[in-house]
Amino acid sequence: MTKNLTIDSVYNAAFKLKTIVRKTDLIHAENLGENIYLKTENLQRTGSFKLRGAYNKISKLSKEEKERGVVATSAGNHAQGVALTCKKLGIPATIFMPEHAPLSKVEATRSYGAEVILEGNNYDEAFQASQEYNKKHNKTFIHAFDDIDVIAGQATLGLEILDQLVDVEAVIVPIGGGGLISGIAFLIKSLKPDTKIIGVEAENAASMKKSIEEGKIADLDTVNTFADGIAVKKPGELTFEFVKEYVDEIVTVSEDEIASAVLELLEKQKLMCEGSGAVSFAAIKHGKVDVDGKKTVALLSGGNIDVNILSRIISRGLVKSGRNTTLNIELSDKPGELVAVSKIIADHGANVVRVDYNTSEKPNEIFSCVLNIKCETRNAEHEREIKKAFKEQGFKLI
Structure with a gap:
């Protein structure tokens, strides 16, 4: 079935699309990684590929x-x-x-x-x-993905990537039903076969990965991810064959990893991505793929994020990246404890944004309450330093 797609059909599609789609930029994101390039299809007309x-x-x-x-x-x-x-x-x-x-x-x-x-x-x-x-x-x-003409249209992205980065060594692509990665993998493997093609799914919607591992199309019982664009329980018959033949590897990313990727792209690259559009970068950011020394393109496939959930995604991303943390500290029933807590936080340059006393815990001779402190921190290492300081000063963290 995969033989029905040809290089000519992709070039024909590219010619037809010239009047309707943008050739989206390929950005060298040096502040995210020396060899990382972002294909900004989130800036495409309609907000996706x-x-x-x-x-x-x-x-x-x-x-x-x-x-x-x-x-x-x-x-x-x-x-x-x-x-x-x-x-x-x-x-x-x-x-x-x-x-x-x-x-x-x-x-x-x-x-x-x-x-x-x-x-x-x-x-x-x-x-x-x-x-x-x-x-x-x-x-x-x-059909959204299981159609040769649809796949040929998505494959035009492969032509653009090869034109924009001739010596590309790896391309990382989101997978939902599989139409996007099918087209890109076919095109790039046909013209530059030494390029590695890596697919990324949400952990809670990894139907293609399961299908490849089992050697047959798998139908998940449930999918549960805020990356709605790739929340597909069952891949297509055509796309399964393409992925099996042309894709080198499939990895998965968690909801927290996707959220932190959305946050970093927004903050460092000024690029708005929806969850499904950010999974390729999430795989790089969280070490799911080996891209050391390789010129790597992460495809940002869509930017249609619902602003109603954006604040929740940012909050989750801040926690995952160590920018927001909550310290739950057992306090002894003696004077000066709160001052000591405040001094540790101040000395380490964190910013307190909320303080709660939890007196519902059953007190005993060691402590009378639990102090919940929400802090803004610089990163995960900063968070670890603060927690270490509390332990060194004899405080117990829950």
Whole structure:
């Protein structure tokens, strides 16, 4: 099946996409790593790479298929790609999205003129609902990832990367259903086979990794990640074959690791990424991939983050990176203890933002309460230094 995708079809897609997509910048992020480059597809029109595959597929439909209108299923980014394409080409679009899809993605999709139907708790349940709907209405279905023309559109990113960094040695790509990494891996391995292609999934939605390990397509019971763009329970049949043939390695990252990556990209690179868009950098930041001495491209696949959860993601990222910490200290029932605590924190340059006494603990002869102190710290090493100082002064940390 993978043989149906050709280099020519990718070049044809790239030519077709010239009038609709941006050639996004490849940024040398020296402050994140000497050999780290960021492919900023989060700055693409509609905020993600999905426009590439959607436009390539829909533009190739027959007149009759276009007149019937199209149906798609999406967690949000494919939805916007399909909706904008259909607006440009004058095609009616009906798009199924999970009931809990980020409101920003739902509203953006509607703003392009598409009808949005919210069904199911995740992508897979929304997909099933779209299939039932289409049995009755017989429209043209545009799959989010398991389609050769969609994959060819996503593969145009591989052409751009090779053009922007001729001597690239490793490319790290997010994996949801697998359409993006299928196209990029096929293209780059075909033209520069010594380049390492590494996929990244959320730990709580690692359907492709499990499928490759088991040698057959796996269907997860549940997925639970704020990286909604890659929250897919089951990879595609086509994409499974592409990944099996062309991808060197798949790694996973935790929710905390994704959050800290979102935070660092925002703070150090001034780049807004959604969770699924930041997983490739999260894999680098947290040592999940060996990129020492290798010119490495981390693909930032999307930037459509819901501002309603952004503050929570930042808070989680601050904790993971050691920038925020809570010290739970057993205090002895004697004068001067609070002064001693304050002195340790002040001497080590931390900033106290909240103090609580927890008197619900059952007191005994050793302590009468637990003091909860929330501090702003510089990094994880600074946090460790403060905790060490407390232990050296005889305090017990819970």
